[in-house]
Amino acid sequence: MTATAPRAARRPRTLHEVKGWFPSLDQVLFDRFLSRQRRLGHRGDLLEMGAYLGKSAIFTAGYLRAGERFTVCDLFDAPAPDERNAAEARKSYATLTRVAFEQNYLAFHDSLPDVVQGPTSLVPRHVAPDSCRFVHVDASHLYEHVAGDIDAARTAMVPTGVVALDDFRSEHTPGVAAATWEAVFLRGLRPVCLSTQKLYGTWGDPEPLQEELLADEEWRAGTHLSVQEIAGHRVLRFSGRPPNPAAPRSRYADEPREADEGGRDGAGRTEAQPGARRPTPDRSAPSARRRRGPVRRLAADVLPPVVTRAIRRRSGGGR
Ligand SMILES: C[S@@+](CC[C@H](N)C(=O)[O-])C[C@H]1O[C@@H](n2cnc3c(N)ncnc32)[C@H](O)[C@@H]1O
Known part of the structure; x- marks a missing residue:
């Protein structure tokens, strides 16, 4: 760590101080799915492809139970597998390091997850088939990579598992949209619900999940719901900015606020600020x-x- 490293990357006092892209609506939905699994005694491992500085990983790890594994795969500061992926990394994640991820993560948890540093094509070597109850796909935005990531998720997942596919409809990520809907139309993925950024789906039966989301109105405070039908699939769509659910507590939570909180990289550019929207490669x-x-x-x-x-x-x- 250098003397100029951003404070938020060194000793985050709250999850909000960890830079990344994990809006409150998705935190609430992760909580719904992961808490439901706990309530029903569904066991299994957790997997995240694309962690950046750890915002969603730190949150997800709060639902890990004894005997379960959490695998996180990211390039971090390793080379990308191809030039288009490398360009994406240069543009959006230029200052990312594995050390920064680990420092953030360890501010909230006593031990690291199983970290696979490298392209997500390595995931099947590290994650056993039929082992995961929840998979978050949030790595490359390129069609070929995302299609592979969804395939890896399907292989890794137990039948009752839930997959969250990030950026399935962002303006700058048409490849993710293509891979996502291809999985729905051709590879048996059944949508459960949509948030502004993510599609939540399952290769099992989406109905019990949907019925629970519909039945309990309390959790939906601050969200808007519409029920849609897409080619015979019922899809719930949530929008809004509900209050953040409880997140893991940082060991630095009680540290006083410092004057210098700038979230800038070495070149003086502002990276993803807490709560900021995802960077868009073509954001003119x-x-x-x-x-x-x-x-x-x-x-x-x-x-x-x-x-x-x-x-x-x-x-x-x-x-
Ligand atoms: C949008 S960020 C993840 C955001 C994170 N989930 C959060 O909560 O803030 C995408 C991440 O995917 C990683 N990535 C991009 N291409 C990848 C690839 N081919 N394999 C593994 N990781 C990749 C990047 O290094 C970056 O950290």
């Missing part, structure tokens, strides 16, 4: 979705598309 213009306020988002959710298009045209925001 912020998307209309990002600029929308809560009222416009609500209108987009409840009004028929023809009406929202007309409103957008009138306000000069048409696409």
Whole structure:
């Protein structure tokens, strides 16, 4: 660690201080699925492909039980398997190191997960078939890689397991969208629900999961729900920014706040700030979705598309 390393990467006092991309809505949904597994006594390992500085990994590890393994695979500071992947890493994760991930992780947990440093194509060598109850796919955004990651998730997963596929519909990640829907239409993945960033699915029966999400209204405070049908699949769609659920406590939680909290890398560039949105490789213009306020988002959710298009045209925001 150098004297100029960002404070948040050294001694995060809360999960919020760990830089990354893991919005409260997904924290709430992870909590729903992982708590349900605990309640029902579903056992199995956990797997994350794409950890960055550990935000979602730290959260997920809070649901690990004795005798279960948590495997985390990331390139960190190792070379990418191909040039397009390397370009993605240079653009979005230039300052990432395995040491920074480990320091963050150990601020919240006593021991590290099983870390596989390298491309996700290594995962099948480290994770046994039919062993995982929850898999988070959040690594490369390139179609070929994501299709392989989804395949690895399917092999790793027990029938009742849940997979979370990140960035399945972001503007800058069409390859993830292609791989995700291909898995739904051709490889038996059954969607359970969608958040703003992730598709949650299972290769088992999605209905009990969906029924529970629908039945219990309390957890949904601060979220909006719509029920959609896609080619015969019922899909629940959640949006909004609910309050963060309880997260693992940092061993530095009681440390006083320092004046220098800058989350900048060595070149003075700002990286993903706590709670920041995912970096977009082509982010010359912020998307209309990002600029929308809560009222416009609500209108987009409840009004028929023809009406929202007309409103957008009138306000000069048409696409
Ligand atoms: C979007 S970040 C993960 C965000 C993280 N889950 C969080 O909660 O903030 C994507 C991560 O995937 C890693 N990655 C990209 N391509 C990869 C590959 N082919 N194999 C393994 N990891 C990869 C990057 O190094 C980066 O840390």
